[in-house]
Amino acid sequence: MTLNREERFLAGPKFDNRFLDKECINEKLDCFGDFWGLNCEIDNFHDRESGKTEMVCDDISDFWGLNCEKGNFQDHNDENRNMGVDDIVDLLPQDPFDMDISTKVTAFTGWLEDFNNDFGLNNLGFRTDEIEVDAQLFAELNIVLNGAMRIHQDVGENSYVSEIDIGEGLHDSFGCMDVEMEDIISSSYWVFRDAAHEDQSGMNDHCGAPSDALYLALNYLGLRDLLSVERVCKGLRDVVRSDPLLWRNIHVDHPLSGKITDDILVKLTDRAQGHLQSLSVVHCARITDNGLNCVFERNPNLKKLSVPGCGRLTADGILRNLKILKSAGKPRLKYLGIDGLFGMTHQHFEEFKVLLGVDSSKLPSNRKPRFFQGDQLSVSSDDDHAIDIEICPKCQQLRVVYDCPSESCQKKKSTAQLCRACTICIKRCINCGRCLNNCEYEELFSFDLLCLDCCRQVLDRQERQERVTVPLENPVPHKQTNCHFFLCG
Amino acid sequence: MSSTKLLTLKTSDGEEFKLDEAVAVKSQAIKNMVEDDCVSNAIPLPNVDSKTMTKVIEYWKKHSEEGVSKDQLNDFDKGFLEVHHSVLYDLLLAANYLNDKELVDVICQEVADRIKGKTPEEIRKEFDIKNDFTPEEEEKIRQENAWAFD
Numbered sequence: 327m328t329l330n331r332e333e334r335f336l337a338g339p340k341f342d343n344r345f346l347d348k349e350c351i352n353e354k355l356d357c358f359g360d361f362w363g364l365n366c367e368i369d370n371f372h373d374r375e376s377g378k379t380e381m382v383c384d385d386i387s388d389f390w391g392l393n394c395e396k397g398n399f400q401d402h403n404d405e406n407r408n409m410g411v412d413d414i415v416d417l418l419p420q421d422p423f424d425m426d427i428s429t430k431v432t433a434f435t436g437w438l439e440d441f442n443n444d445f446g447l448n449n450l451g452f453r454t455d456e457i458e459v460d461a462q463l464f465a466e467l468n469i470v471l472n473g474a475m476r477i478h479q480d481v482g483e484n485s486y487v488s489e490i491d492i493g494e495g496l497h498d499s500f501g502c503m504d505v506e507m508e509d510i511i512s513s514s515y516w517v518f519r520d521a522a523h524e525d526q527s528g529m530n531d532h533c534g535a536p537s538d539a540l541y542l543a544l545n546y547l548g549l550r551d552l553l554s555v556e557r558v559c560k561g562l563r564d565v566v567r568s569d570p571l572l573w574r575n576i577h578v579d580h581p582l583s584g585k586i587t588d589d590i591l592v593k594l595t596d597r598a599q600g601h602l603q604s605l606s607v608v609h610c611a612r613i614t615d616n617g618l619n620c621v622f623e624r625n626p627n628l629k630k631l632s633v634p635g636c637g638r639l640t641a642d643g644i645l646r647n648l649k650i651l652k653s654a655g656k657p658r659l660k661y662l663g664i665d666g667l668f669g670m671t672h673q674h675f676e677e678f679k680v681l682l683g684v685d686s687s688k689l690p691s692n693r694k695p696r697f698f699q700g701d702q703l704s705v706s707s708d709d710d711h712a713i714d715i716e717i718c719p720k721c722q723q724l725r726v727v728y729d730c731p732s733e734s735c736q737k738k739k740s741t742a743q744l745c746r747a748c749t750i751c752i753k754r755c756i757n758c759g760r761c762l763n764n765c766e767y768e769e770l771f772s773f774d775l776l777c778l779d780c781c782r783q784v785l786d787r788q789e790r791q792e793r794v795t796v797p798l799e800n801p802v803p804h805k806q807t808n809c810h811f812f813l814c815g
Numbered sequence: 816m817s818s819t820k821l822l823t824l825k826t827s828d829g830e831e832f833k834l835d836e837a838v839a840v841k842s843q844a845i846k847n848m849v850e851d852d853c854v855s856n857a858i859p860l861p862n863v864d865s866k867t868m869t870k871v872i873e874y875w876k877k878h879s880e881e882g883v884s885k886d887q888l889n890d891f892d893k894g895f896l897e898v899h900h901s902v903l904y905d906l907l908l909a910a911n912y913l914n915d916k917e918l919v920d921v922i923c924q925e926v927a928d929r930i931k932g933k934t935p936e937e938i939r940k941e942f943d944i945k946n947d948f949t950p951e952e953e954e955k956i957r958q959e960n961a962w963a964f965d
Contacts, residue, residue, distance in 0.1 A: 533945035539904035539926070540942065542911060542919070546927035553960045557935035560947050563956065585962050 541565055544572055549594070550582055573598035579608040586610050588617025595621045604630035606663070611636065615643030622647045626654065632663030634714070641667050641674040648681045663714040665726050675715070675724055682712045695729035697759035698749060719744070720751040728752075732760040755780055822849070823857040830865035831857055832872060838879045842913035863909045870895075870902075871909055874918060896925040900942050 536559065544555065544566065556566040566572060576594060578586055591613055595602050602625035607613055613636050622628065633639050644667070648659065662682060664670065678684075696711065715724045730736065730745035730752075738744055745752065745761050753762040755777040756770075767775045776784070820836040822845070840846040848858060860868065877883070877891050896903070903926060910918040929941055939946055948956070 533939075533943050535947075536942060536944050537901075537904040537908075539907040539911075542907055543923040543926035543930070546923045547930060550963055551927075551931050551933075553963050554933065554935055555930060555938060557953070557956050557960060558938050558946070559944050560952075562944075582963055585965075587962075590962055 535559070535561055541569075544569075549576065549578060567597060570597065570599040570601050574601055575604045576602065577604075577606040577608075578610055579606070583607075583609040584611055587612045588614055588620070591617050592620045592624070595625060598625060600625055600627070602628055604628070604632075604661075606630070606632040607636055608632070609635035611638065614638045615640055615647075618643065619647055622651060626651060627658050629658055630661040630663075631659060632661070632714070633667065634663050634665040636666075637668060639667060641670040645674060645677055645681075648678070652681060661712055661714075665715050670715075670724055672717070672724065675713075675717075678713055684712045695731075696727070697731050698728040698754040699756070699759050718748040718751060720747040723748065725750070728754060728759065730754075730761045731758060735761060824868065825857040825859050826863050826865045826868045827861050828865050830868075832865075832868055834872060834875075835879075838872075838875045841875050841878070841917070842915045844912070844914040860913070862912045864905070867902075867905045867909045870906060871913070871915075871918070875915075878917075892921060896922065900926075900929070 540562075544552065544562075547555065552566055552572065556563050573594065576598075578591075586607070591607070591610075595605065602621070605621065605625075605628060610633075613633075615638075618633070618639060631644075633644070641664070644662075644664065651659070659682060662678060664678070714726055716727050717723070718725050718727055725748035727746055727748055732745075735745035753767070753775055754760065755762060755767065756774040757776060757780040760777055762775055762777060765777055767777050768781050769775055821833050822836050822839045824832045824834060824839070824845075826832070836849060840849060845858060863871070874895060877895075878888065883891075898906075903922060907919065907922045907926070910922060930938055933941065936946075938944070946953070
């Protein structure tokens with residue numbers, strides 16, 4: 327290997343600070359200097375190739391361990407390789423599978439050169455020159471890449487195979503590997519770290535890999551939180567991206583509603599790998615018929631679709647998609663939420679009912695009552711209604727129709743007297759859903775209405791708090807959950 | 816006289832717990848063993864240690880008590896789950912192993928609540944997770960998800 331002392335240019339594989347804590351680098355810890363069994367200080371130097379500043383050993387002539395014994399490499403792993411983190415790899419033998427390590431070096435050298443050309447080797451954390459590298463060094467290459475490998479054992483109903491991650495350039499965001507790479511990696515040369523057999527508490531010293539238990543909880547997160555979790559560490563990123571069970575039910579609402587586009591929607595629904603069961607996009611102004619068409623094509627087993635308030639979706643577009651599904655023999659849709667859909671006519675509505683197999687003869691009273699609560703645009707799809715809208719008995723328009731929870735209204739038998747209508751025909755309390763026809767109510771800043779009973783609850787709590795959080799009897803998923811409450815009227 | 820049988824559960828560290836069958840069958844796994852009549856001896860639980868089992872039994876007993884109001888149960892759950900995340904992990908893995916869906920649900924919800932609304936860095940701090948991304952990887956994934964956070 328060659329070296330150039332003047333320029334402090336280190337030939338041979340250079341490890342960047344990928345596996346070093348930032349503290350180590352900043353403090354110029356001599357742990358790195360001892361990495362190769364040397365006692366030398368770390369000095370920053372400017373790599374003329376990349377313009378990056380890297381850590382090298384001052385005493386370059388000793389870099390390759392001329393002063394260290396064979397096998398020292400492993401002795402220093404503990405203190406050097408993953409600073410502050412015990413690595414189970416340290417405890418493993420050098421050649422556990424009796425492989426002929428030296429012959430693998432040639433394969434790896436060629437492989438690394440390809441990477442340098444195709445993917446950018448800095449993504450892997452090291453670069454090579456066209457020089458012969460010490461075989462001992464390459465024999466330990468597994469340790470560098472091992473840090474990125476995980477095996478996830480079966481946990482409950484989630485079972486998935488390890489995703490090999492050795493740099494973004496090697497695979498796309500959904501874990502597809504280059505074939506050549508797979509051939510090499512499938513070799514037992516690689517050391518696997520079994521996450522489930524690590525410290526079950528999920529902590530190694532102070533920081534470590536997340537426990538498998540954490541993955542169980544991912545199903546309880548909304549979309550935005552899932553995307554945050556994706557950025558925490560590699561293990562979580564791989565699971566969030568590759569586990570289709572996390573993406574079977576996708577709900578997009580505020581604050582993502584105005585930001586999600588067709589491309590992003592298709593990318594997210596693709597994570598379900600064809601097993602998307604329910605999709606709810608509420609008030610998403612940038613979603614178009616084309617985007618939804620893509621989702622339909624790739625997820626023919628979709629059971630629930632809810633698109634209230636999506637201004638660029640049309641009744642014609644959705645009808646077309648459903649007809650294509652039906653002609654392909656896959657009319658699996660059980661629920662359709664289309665309140666506020668552009669271009670909706672009574673004829674469209676009848677066709678939707680036919681496509682969903684809605685029995686027009688079934689009286690509304692046979693179904694579970696639907697009460698108004700909170701944001702009317704996120705109507706629950708859990709009741710018996712196959713379509714969220716119906717013809718309002720009072721105005722004959724296609725809207726979401728609510729029943730009344732108040733006892734006096736529920737006693738009414740005659741259809742004409744039934745307290746069933748859209749919220750434009752019958753105003754309702756945002757908290758309890760009762761009609762406000764014959765009782766006093768207050769109007770909030772958000773133009774929502776509260777009956778007097780619910781008002782009193784608010785005032786009682788306001789006495790205890792300086793700032794009112796709308797203390798609803800049934801907490802509702804409303805955008806404005808904090809407001810200053812003033813009586814008006 | 817109550818005809819409730821006492822079951823013996825043996826944890827990974829050799830400790831034995833005696834428990835009413837009516838309480839123990841909150842675990843679907845134990846319930847299956849009871850129905851298959853495999854419980855003459857102690858039921859081995861190699862994946863659960865005694866410390867975690869103690870907590871699980873505490874939960875089961877409280878949720879089997881009579882005359883406990885919903886509010887009281889909620890308060891109990893809240894206190895029960897105010898533990899370090901490592902304890903939560905152990906509890907969750909034990910509940911999953913024992914197949915107690917209600918307990919799994921409650922703990923998962925607590926873990927999810929500790930994640931909700933947090934930035935990636937805050938999540939790392941909360942759960943002591945190491946950031947093993949390179950700066951380039953981190954930047955790439957930040958850009959890919961930037962649409963959701965700007």
